[in-house]
Amino acid sequence: AQSVTQLDSQVPVFEEAPVELRCNYSSSVSVYLFWYVQYPNQGLQLLLKYLSGSTLVKGINGFEAEFNKSQTSFHLRKPSVHISDTAEYFCAVIRSSNTGKLIFGQGTTLQVKP
Amino acid sequence: DGGITQSPKYLFRKEGQNVTLSCEQNLNHDAMYWYRQDPGQGLRLIYYSQIVNDFQKGDIAEGYSVSREKKESFPLTVTSAQKNPTAFYLCASKANTGELFFGEGSRLTVL
Numbered sequence: 001a002q003s004v005t006q007l008d009s010q011v012p013v014f015e016e017a018p019v020e021l022r023c024n025y026s027s028s029v030s031v032y033l034f035w036y037v038q039y040p041n042q043g044l045q046l047l048l049k050y051l052s053g054s055t056l057v058k059g060i061n062g063f064e065a066e067f068n069k070s071q072t073s074f075h076l077r078k079p080s081v082h083i084s085d086t087a088e089y090f091c092a093v094i095r096s097s098n099t100g101k102l103i104f105g106q107g108t109t110l111q112v113k114p
Numbered sequence: 115d116g117g118i119t120q121s122p123k124y125l126f127r128k129e130g131q132n133v134t135l136s137c138e139q140n141l142n143h144d145a146m147y148w149y150r151q152d153p154g155q156g157l158r159l160i161y162y163s164q165i166v167n168d169f170q171k172g173d174i175a176e177g178y179s180v181s182r183e184k185k186e187s188f189p190l191t192v193t194s195a196q197k198n199p200t201a202f203y204l205c206a207s208k209a210n211t212g213e214l215f216f217g218e219g220s221r222l223t224v225l
Contacts, residue, residue: 032212043118043204043216051211090156094212101147102214106156 002027002093006105014113015083021076021108023091030096033074035065038088038107047089050074051096061085086112116141120205120217127192127199127224135190135220137205143215145208146188150174150201151219157204163188192222200224 007022025031032051036044048059055067065076074091091105121136139146148160159172163182177196182188192199202221206214 034213036216041202041219041221043120043218044206044214045216046213049211049213092214096212098208098210098212101159101162102208102212104157 002031002095002100002103004091004093004103004105006089006091006108008108009106010109010111012111012113013081016080018079019077019081019085019110021089021091021110023074023076023105025072025074025091025093027072027093027095031093032096032098033065033067034092034094034102035059035063035074035076036090036092037061038090040087044090047076081110081112083112083114085110118205118207118215118217120203120220123218123220125220125222127222129224130194132191132193133222135192135203135205135222137188137190137217138186139188139207139215140186141207141209141215142185143207143209144185146182147206147208147214148172148178148180148188148190149204149206151204152201160190160203 003026005024013019034049035047038044048057050057050067058064063078089108092102094102119138127133145164147162149157158174161180163169179191204219205217
């Protein structure tokens with residue numbers, strides 16, 4: 001079975017500073033990985049995904065993530081955050097056979113301060 | 115526009131009433147899901163359906179029911195047996211690449 005651990009429940013950061021949201025997963029088979037963002041009272045929106053190929057994945061809103069198979073990590077980064085990036089971020093994993101359910105982490109609240 | 119449509123966005127219910135949340139998709143996806151989200155908590159899976167006329171219980175199915183009579187539709191009924199129904203409910207469908215597409219959510223409040 002797969003599992004996902006988001007290592008920080010809250011990450012406070014000042015505007016224009018860099019940020020990293022950490023995600024570790026466990027799986028005995030190959031996986032696809034995803035990051036979602038959720039703004040208050042809205043659904044989840046896909047930020048980026050890793051299916052195969054280059055381990056550095058670029059997404060929307062200037063975010064990127066790096067798949068590290070040896071460390072079983074998929075950390076999300078942004079070099080300079082804005083107030084509008086304040087939201088909940090979820091990491092998720094599914095078997096690359098696309099069987100089974102998408103497994104979500106518990107979420108990380110990014111709080112960008114002026 | 116293609117996507118997932120949930121309605122209503124806000125819903126109030128008196129104790130003892132059943133309510134049904136609508137979820138429609140025009141993405142031609144086979145699999146659909148219902149999640150519950152409480153403040154400060156992650157997503158908890160209520161029910162999912164891999165194909166029309168078939169569905170399975172998720173982690174917190176008690177007090178909920180679903181149907182999947184059409185590929186496009188996956189309504190969720192919150193029954194009076196659900197002891198603490200106040201929550202934010204999210205519907206999603208799954209693409210062939212495994213990613214989920216979410217609706218905007220429905221917020222249910224029990225008065």
